[in-house]
Amino acid sequence: MIVRTLEELDGTDRDVDDGNWRSRRLLLKKDGMGFSYHDTVIRAGTETQIWYQNHLEAVYCVEGEGELELVDDGTIYPIKNGTMYALNNHENHYLRAFKDMRMVCAFNPPVTGREVHDEEGVYPLVEDDE
Structure with missing residues (x-):
């Protein structure tokens, strides 16, 4: 069984801050669950381009307000507490x-946990978990 708290992740290598957002990674590949699980804060007033070409992501907003805009067609989805979105087609x-x-x-x-967004917002696919 794995039990973790956000507080114990603070300041560790599972606590990643890129300026626009801070992500605390509760589960990573090395935990062997078949998915990773993150608690992420997107900071007010920021815009981040994201394009997970190598990953599928499901996101559930539990606090705050913002929007997601698709690069391909300009569709905008409002995001607020209680909104879930899934990037099931690797949407930029x-x-x-x-x-x-x-x-x-x-x-x-x-x-x-070592991935960094490239200039297009892509996380590389990292095969090893060391």
Whole structure:
């Protein structure tokens, strides 16, 4: 059984901050669950381009307000507490936060925790979990 708290992740390698967002990774690939699970805060006033070409992601907003805009066709989806979205087709998108948004996210395949968004917002597929 795995039991973790956000507080115990603070300041560890599972606590990743890129400026626009802070993600605490509750489960990673090395945990062997087949997905990774994150508690992420998207900071108010930010815009982040994200394009997970190698991962599927499901996101549930539990706090805050913002929007998701699809790059391909400009469709905008309002995001607020109680909204779930799933990037089941690797959608290239912009995520904008009007108020701090707290998101619970699951990735498949799971991330290792070492991934960094490239210039197009892509996480590389990291095969090893060391």
